[in-house]
Every structure is written in C-alpha cells, then in structure tokens.
Amino acid sequence: MNRPKISQMEAYMIETLRTNGITNEEIIHDVKEKDVSKWKQINEKFDFEQLIVLAEKDFSAFEQVINEGYAVKFVTVGGLERLLRLKFQKEAGEDYQKLETGAKGLKLDEASFRDLEQMLSLNWKVEEDEQGISVLLKEQKDFV
Template structure:
C-alpha cells in the first residue's frame, strides 16, 4: 500500500499535535473548519495553516494521512531523530545510538519498525540484524 507523501514539517506538525493529546478526529475537524488557532499554543513556530492547504488540495488524501499514515518526501538525519522522538518516543543514547549517517542499535517493536519503514523517504535503508536495527542514509551510488 502506498501512502500519501507529505513534507517533513507537515509530519512534525501532525506528530506534535498527537503527542500533545490532539486526536485524529480533532485534527481533521480543525482543518475542515479552517480553525487552527488553538494549536499555536502547542508550538508557536509551526504554521499550522500548511495543514489546511494540504487538505484543500485533496481532503480524502489528507484524511488518509491522518488515519492510515504517510510517507515523508525527504528525511534528513536530524529529521529522522525528531521523528523517532515524536512518533515513537525514542531517545538518543537510550533507545538508539546516533551516527553521522543515521542511527544504530534502534529499539523498536515489529509494528513500529514497519511504520518507520513506511514513513521514511527513499534515501534511507533500514536493516534489522543481529546487532539491532540500523537506519542509515543510502550511498549516493544506490540511487543510480
């Protein structure tokens, strides 16, 4: 199943709202009503209007993002760390070891690992080996 693609910032906004107790239904209702003003208190730096714009392009796709999940168009190393924290509650040094090109020794259960694989952009490789899970940037030659 292919998931709709969203930007890393849109993923941050959605996961930040979820971490702060906003339900999927509340996210959809706020976006449909074009009233995201109440979300500013969660993170004043986020432009939650971007979610309204995303929904206006294709409401059904937006609802699918919220209910069924998404893929991020492009994830950076810092973006990976932030997603691991927001979406999965994982911390560097406790649940994984940060590397220059990603993370190793990641502690995730099977459903969360499958979710992570669906979210990540094509510039990542995820391996589940004897040493644990590693999530590392692919070599540039892998794209040719």
C-alpha cells in the same frame, strides 16, 4: 499500500499535535473547519495553516495521512532523530545510537518497524539485525 507523501515539516506538525494529546479526529475536524489557531499554543513556531493547505489539495489523501500513515518526501539525518522522538518516543543515546548517517540499535515493535519503513523517504535504508534496527542514509549512488 502506497502512503501519501508529505513534507518533513508537515510530519513534525502532525506528530507534535499527537504528542500533545490531539486526536486524529480532532486534527481532521479542525483542519476541515479551517480552525487551527488553538494549536499555536502547542508550538508557536509552526505554521499549522500548512495542514489546511495540504488538506485542500486532496482531503481524502489528508484523511489517509492522519488515519493510516504517510511517507515523508525527504528526511534529513536531523529530521530522522526528530521523527523518532516525536512519533516513537525514542531518544538518541537512550533508545538508539546516533550516527553521522543515521541511527543503529533502535528497538521497535513490529508495527512501529513497518511504520518507520513506510514513512521514510527513498534516501534511507532500514535493516534489522540482532543489535536492533539500523536506519542509514543510502549513498548518493544507491538512489540516483
């Protein structure tokens, strides 16, 4: 299944809301009502209005993002670390070894592994071995 693509920042906002107990239904409802002001208390640095803009482009795609998942257009190494923490509650040093080009030794259940694979942009390679999951930046020549 092809998941709708969103920005790394949009993914941060969605996962931050979820981490703070906001349900998918509440996200969809509040965005549909264009009332995201109460989320400011969760993270005052985020412009949650961006989620309204995203939904206005294609509301059914927005609902799919919230209910079924998404792919991130482009993920940086720092972005990977933040997404692992927000979406999967995984911390560098505890749950995986942080590398300059990604992460290794990550432990995820099968559903989360598939979710991670589908979520990451094309500049990432996700592999599994006996040490766990490795998520590494592809070399530039691999995806040009």
